Amino acid sequence: MSMALVPARRHTDPSERVAHAGLALLVALLLLFLAAPLGAILKQALEDASGRFVGLANFIAYARTPALLDSLHNSLWVSALVTAITLPLAFAFAYALQRSRMRCKPLFRGITLLPLLAPSLLSAISLIYWFGNQGLLKDAMQATGIAQIYGAPGIVLAECFAVFPHALMILITALSAADGRLYEAAEAMGTKTWRRFCTITLPGAKYGLISAALVSFTLVMTDFGIPKVIGGNFNVLATDVFKLVIGQQDFQRGAVVALLLLAPAVLTFGVDRLIASKQTAMLTARALPYRPKASAWRDGLATGYCALVAALVLAMIAMAVFASFASFWPYNLSPTLKHYTMGLVDAEVGEAFVNSLKMAAGTALFGTALVFIGAYLLEKTQGADPLRSAARLLAMLPMAVPGLVLGLGYIFFFNAPTNPLGGLYHSMALLTLCTIVHFYTTGHLTAVTALKALDAEFEAVSASLKVPFWVTFRRVTLPICSPALVDIARYFFINAMTTISAVVFLYSPETKVAAIAILNLDEAGEMGAAAACAVLITAASSLAMLAFMGLAWMVDRKTQAWRH
Amino acid sequence: MTEQPYLQFEGIAKQFGSFTALKGVDLAIPKGEFVCFLGPSGCGKTTLLRIVAGLETQSAGRIRQAGRDISQLPPAQRDYGIVFQSYALFPNLSAADNVAYGLVNRRSPKAQIRERVTELLGLVGLPGSESRLPAQLSGGQQQRIALARALATSPGLLLLDEPLSALDAIVRVKLRDEIKSLQRRLGVTTVMVTHDQEEALAMADRIVVMNHGAIEQVGTPMQVYREPATAFVADFVGRVNALPATLLAGGGIQLGPSRFEGPHAGPAGRDVTVYLRPEDVLAGPLRPGDSNVFEACIEKIEFLGSYCLVQVASPALGEQRLSVTLSPNFLSEQGLRLGSRLPLRLLPERMRIFA
Numbered sequence: 058m059s060m061a062l063v064p065a066r067r068h069t070d071p072s073e074r075v076a077h078a079g080l081a082l083l084v085a086l087l088l089l090f091l092a093a094p095l096g097a098i099l100k101q102a103l104e105d106a107s108g109r110f111v112g113l114a115n116f117i118a119y120a121r122t123p124a125l126l127d128s129l130h131n132s133l134w135v136s137a138l139v140t141a142i143t144l145p146l147a148f149a150f151a152y153a154l155q156r157s158r159m160r161c162k163p164l165f166r167g168i169t170l171l172p173l174l175a176p177s178l179l180s181a182i183s184l185i186y187w188f189g190n191q192g193l194l195k196d197a198m199q200a201t202g203i204a205q206i207y208g209a210p211g212i213v214l215a216e217c218f219a220v221f222p223h224a225l226m227i228l229i230t231a232l233s234a235a236d237g238r239l240y241e242a243a244e245a246m247g248t249k250t251w252r253r254f255c256t257i258t259l260p261g262a263k264y265g266l267i268s269a270a271l272v273s274f275t276l277v278m279t280d281f282g283i284p285k286v287i288g289g290n291f292n293v294l295a296t297d298v299f300k301l302v303i304g305q306q307d308f309q310r311g312a313v314v315a316l317l318l319l320a321p322a323v324l325t326f327g328v329d330r331l332i333a334s335k336q337t338a339m340l341t342a343r344a345l346p347y348r349p350k351a352s353a354w355r356d357g358l359a360t361g362y363c364a365l366v367a368a369l370v371l372a373m374i375a376m377a378v379f380a381s382f383a384s385f386w387p388y389n390l391s392p393t394l395k396h397y398t399m400g401l402v403d404a405e406v407g408e409a410f411v412n413s414l415k416m417a418a419g420t421a422l423f424g425t426a427l428v429f430i431g432a433y434l435l436e437k438t439q440g441a442d443p444l445r446s447a448a449r450l451l452a453m454l455p456m457a458v459p460g461l462v463l464g465l466g467y468i469f470f471f472n473a474p475t476n477p478l479g480g481l482y483h484s485m486a487l488l489t490l491c492t493i494v495h496f497y498t499t500g501h502l503t504a505v506t507a508l509k510a511l512d513a514e515f516e517a518v519s520a521s522l523k524v525p526f527w528v529t530f531r532r533v534t535l536p537i538c539s540p541a542l543v544d545i546a547r548y549f550f551i552n553a554m555t556t557i558s559a560v561v562f563l564y565s566p567e568t569k570v571a572a573i574a575i576l577n578l579d580e581a582g583e584m585g586a587a588a589a590c591a592v593l594i595t596a597a598s599s600l601a602m603l604a605f606m607g608l609a610w611m612v613d614r615k616t617q618a619w620r621h
Numbered sequence: 622m623t624e625q626p627y628l629q630f631e632g633i634a635k636q637f638g639s640f641t642a643l644k645g646v647d648l649a650i651p652k653g654e655f656v657c658f659l660g661p662s663g664c665g666k667t668t669l670l671r672i673v674a675g676l677e678t679q680s681a682g683r684i685r686q687a688g689r690d691i692s693q694l695p696p697a698q699r700d701y702g703i704v705f706q707s708y709a710l711f712p713n714l715s716a717a718d719n720v721a722y723g724l725v726n727r728r729s730p731k732a733q734i735r736e737r738v739t740e741l742l743g744l745v746g747l748p749g750s751e752s753r754l755p756a757q758l759s760g761g762q763q764q765r766i767a768l769a770r771a772l773a774t775s776p777g778l779l780l781l782d783e784p785l786s787a788l789d790a791i792v793r794v795k796l797r798d799e800i801k802s803l804q805r806r807l808g809v810t811t812v813m814v815t816h817d818q819e820e821a822l823a824m825a826d827r828i829v830v831m832n833h834g835a836i837e838q839v840g841t842p843m844q845v846y847r848e849p850a851t852a853f854v855a856d857f858v859g860r861v862n863a864l865p866a867t868l869l870a871g872g873g874i875q876l877g878p879s880r881f882e883g884p885h886a887g888p889a890g891r892d893v894t895v896y897l898r899p900e901d902v903l904a905g906p907l908r909p910g911d912s913n914v915f916e917a918c919i920e921k922i923e924f925l926g927s928y929c930l931v932q933v934a935s936p937a938l939g940e941q942r943l944s945v946t947l948s949p950n951f952l953s954e955q956g957l958r959l960g961s962r963l964p965l966r967l968l969p970e971r972m973r974i975f976a
Contacts, residue, residue, distance in 0.1 A: 067678045068693045068694055068698075069695060070695035070698060072697060073695060512705075512709045514705045514709035515711065517674065517676050517696065517703065517709070518709050519722075521696060521697075521723075521771070522722055522723025522726070522770070522773075522774060523697055523723060523726060523727075523774070524723060524726045525726075528726065532711070532714070533713060533714065536713050537713055619712050619713045619755070619756055620712075620756070
């Protein structure tokens with residue numbers, strides 16, 4: 058046997074070199090706009106103000122500051138409470154949607170997902186109109202023993218609304234994966250309803266529940282807008298970061314707090330990955346979808362409950378809309394456009410609104426291109442394995458980084474006097490890049506899922522026909538995946554319109570976006586204009602959503618004809 | 622045979638972590654030959670094909686194609702057309718665009734491409750289907766388009782990775798004849814991977830039987846079936862009776878309580894296994910004076926259409942049961958049914974003996 062010892066490496070085709078260069082570029086971008094800013098936070102946390110390495114001294118100093126420890130305590134219990142309230146509510150709602158035969162399911166589902174189209178602080182503004190000092194239901198609230206809405210009660214209530222749709226989406230998915238055969242078998246054995254719920258439904262949704270709980274906790278923990286608007290004197294970590302860094306220029310302690318915020322997000326991320334790897338085997342190919350039987354009392358109960366929740370969500374949004382048109386709350390409620398004209402024209406929110414649209418469009422366009430090309434190079438090309446692992450890791454990392462932490466990292470990194478990229482600071486380009494990175498992972502996962510659904514041999518066939526991969530990318534992959542592209546673009550656009558947490562550190566007067574303008578108006582006491590601005594953003598997001606749905610329909614007709 | 626082989630493997634080995642997929646395969650394939658890699662799943666046949674295609678990289682060894690060392694070339698610099706089990710047709714492109722996929726890139730004039738596409742579609746028996754999308758074609762038709770696409774650039778080598786296993790039985794038999802006759806007409810050297818022995822026997826000029834990452838036997842279908850080189854090949858290709866026996870002095874075997882005439886296969890007293898195909902147990906016509914004849918009793922009849930697989934027992938064989946193929950006509954002519962007795966003969970020259 059002639060075992061000629063040829064090295065296992067094979068030569069690289071010129072077309073493969075292009076792919077490797079593309080991957081290298083992706084890794085470089087993610088290192089620069091994700092890893093480096095995060096590294097800058099770590100560096101700040103371990104150094105003193107003059108840049109000397111001090112080990113854990115900043116952490117120790119933090120632990121000795123009672124006011125800051127209070128914030129940590131507040132953040133933890135508020136997040137836990139919101140999770141404890143939201144999780145059962147969202148589970149019941151998801152259960153009603155997936156396991157009952159009530160009517161109007163799409164309507165209920167649509168209404169409860171509406172908060173995703175609004176900046177999270179819309180609910181805080183609404184609450185102020187409902188329960189604030191001049192709120193409609195202030196007396197009713199005080200009768201229950203809550204002295205004022207500003208502070209913990211307002212934060213908890215507003216966060217419940219903001220977080221509900223996120224938890225709901227996860228739980229809907231978790232409950233959709235039911236094997237009807239299990240229920241049939243249980244019923245054939247005469248198992249009681251309650252026991253069926255405890256032994257089949259709950260275990261089946263276990264991972265979804267864990268995931269929803271962690272996501273809720275992390276979202277509340279790292280949310281900045283709501284505590285800023287309705288928190289009053291009640292301090293939490295997210296507002297501390299802002300005060301420490303922007304107010305007191307205390308970068309060291311700001312970095313320590315940022316790391317504290319990073320912890321639950323990283324934990325969530327880790328558990329989520331673990332769950333994702335376990336959940337794949339839950340449904341086998343032979344599972345039959347579960348079809349709930351008709352049950353008058355269950356469907357009636359479900360309809361009543363869902364109607365109540367939908368009414369609360371609508372009340373929240375409607376109040377902001379109503380207040381934005383009210384002449385002088387609460388004394389003169391006659392309709393007027395003055396908050397819109399005042400906000401848009403006088404307070405230069407109009408400009409901010411245009412900035413928002415620019416940033417959202419930029420994020421959707423460049424983000425989608427980057428995410429999709431990156432995912433394609435990762436999934437469908439060969440070689441350069443170390444680069445590939447690095448890109449894979451960096452693409453998943455943003456999910457573990459709260460926007461606030463990312464924004465802080467950008468300040469530390471790009472605002473450093475020695476950074477040659479310092480010119481980017483305050484620029485629209487950096488705001489857009491930051492937003493792309495912030496929401497990168499979800500887009501990446503959508504792209505990977507779409508790409509994995511394609512025949513794995515397309516690239517092999519192309520290579521055998523001497524067709525370079527980019528031709529196949531253009532002629533085959535891109536047309537087939539265009540619905541996923543629209544999804545990714547929509548996700549980027551809506552989130553860019555409503556995000557506050559990362560960009561709050563990065564804007565300048567020229568590049569202020571509308572969601573930030575709400576905060577400024579609120580600080581200036583212009584509640585009506587703030588409400589008007591929040592409503593405008595929500596309206597713009599809703600229009601964008603409709604536009605993207607139309608686009609999806611068109612793309613489907615144009616590029617997916619071969620499916621039908 | 623002084624002629625240089627078209628495709629030559631020298632010590633091809635492949636390691637996936639601690640798993641050895643290929644243990645140094647040596648093989649030479651002459652130009653124009655149709656070769657099947659046959660073996661159970663996990664035997665390394667697909668890995669070997671993917672190494673030829675450059676889709677996997679061998680851990681050690683060399684491959685030469687038409688005298689050129691292609692061991693380290695990326696797929697795009699090798700010369701082959703490939704058809705996958707999944708067809709891998711581009712679903713959003715018409716049949717014509719799929720077939721022309723590799724031609725367009727060569728910047729041939731449009732009219733020439735169209736002409737070539739028409740020719741290829743005719744060649745695979747689908748004339749006039751230019752504008753149809755893959756989803757509008759049946760599985761067999763899709764596989765023909767994939768074949769036309771692979772042949773479009775006139776490659777020197779055609780690789781077929783289980784091309785028929787996703788098709789239903791009737792289409793499979795039809796298409797395998799067509800592929801074979803197309804290959805013969807074009808004279809393109811072809812390597813096909815399959816786990817279906819019938820497919821390999823029907824299509825291949827030579828079969829490479831593989832097991833556990835090594836070649837067990839290379840031979841014509843007739844050789845592989847009639848003269849299996851190893852017990853594995855005898856077992857894997859076709860039905861076989863595996864009969865434990867002991868070699869006797871002066872040639873002959875002890876099978877249970879009886880002595881039978883058999884080939885010379887080693888020193889007396891050695892325990893061996895005698896492999897004998899069911900059709901090599903004769904039920905007639907038997908002549909007086911024939912050796913290895915004994916009387917057996919029918920225990921089970923499995924009707925398989927053109928023939929019956931009959932299980933018999935005999936005091937001459939002790940506990941050992943024997944499978945025999947008999948024609949349904951023979952059974953009815955002789956009035957044989959369960960429990961019937963009949964004389965049988967073990968053909969000594971067809972016995973294969975392995976330790």
